Amino acid sequence: MEQGNKNIFDVHSLTKMAICVALLCISAYISFPLPFASAMVTALTIAMNLTAFILTPRQVLVVMLMYTAIGAAGLPVFVGGAAGIGEIFGPRGGFLIAFIMAYPLVSLFKGRSISFKRYSLAAVLIGIPLTYIGGTASLMWFMHLSLMQALLAAVLPFIPGDVIKALLAAWLGVRLNKFFVEQI
């Protein structure tokens, strides 16, 4: 999968990135709210982690920007079927902006070898904290909440689930990458 450094927009990587965007759009719908919290449990982060493990960092950046742009243009592809530029300049917008920064970094730190340890470390130590920082900041700013209120609403109830999901994604990423190496 490490071929796209010369031109990341050649036909093969173009279709690959497009398919990843479509996968993100679908996985955003596999989500449900937790009581007393204003963020949601979602399969989106699994798909984002997998995208980060399979593609190169630059490709991941393009995929994340494209996903956000589609949502901002008004197509209901954000978590729970939300959409619109308003969503980015809204209380949950911090998550979206954090995603754009976090997952290319996860992809950068996953290393060249296929290893469960590297993958899970990248997802747990880079992906999760960056997402939380962005989400908390935007909740505090737009909903005028205090740090503690925002943490209660968007971070603390989600930590166990997010760690489980990150580990699952790392495990899946190893399996998928091994499969792709064997195939090609």
Next chain:
Amino acid sequence: MLTDITIGQYFPGDSVLHRMDPRVKIVLLFFFIVGIFIFDTRGAYAVMSVFTLLLMLLSHVPLRMMARSVKPLWWILAFTFLVHLCSTPGEIFARVWIFDFTYTGFWQGFFVCLRLVLLILLSSLLTFTTSPLALTDALESLLRPLKRFGVPAHELAMMMTIALRFVPTLIEETDKIIKAQQSRGSDFSSGNLMKRVKSLIPILVPLFISAFRRADELAMAMEARCYRGGVGRTQMKALQIGGVDYLALAVTLVFAAVLGALKVVGV
């Protein structure tokens, strides 16, 4: 759950909003959204609510469909309203257990929620009245000036079109995979959180593998048809700015002037 997905909830029609140029719609929507954040007085909110309502009626999109676009957010709305209601200091009008409900809190919560609802309604109006293809064409056209700075406008628009085209295909695929695994005895709808997360594995692995295989096949098909990127490519339906768009621009300017006046007067 997956069948709820109505990506590009386009509602075909022939209203004024449908006939507008998608590029103009996107740009005007952007200004409205900026406006919602700049003009934050009660009078301005009243004017904007009425205006949004008029646009909704003008689009001939059934109001029930518009309401459905707000539904996914009712939880966050209720939560926000309650937080504001009982944690803002001010004149107390009711007291439940340890929570004090204040008038200031009530209005603050109300306006924060109203703002969100307006944002959602306005942006879903865009997709209700614009087909996904027109939308990607418009984005490509709007991105074209950025080409000088190395932004690959055509490639991005192409990616977007492919992605939107493949969403229904992949949903169908997911459905098939779920059924295939169920027929082999997988159980997706019971057990605790851990068990349910685990049950995603037999869906996600085949889904990703088949999706990437599709991407490869598509790339091969495009190469076989001599796809060479956007250079020298023509469009069957070229976008054109017409009378309706100038009218919309004029209405927006008047609207902005009214909001500006309200802000100056301080209503």
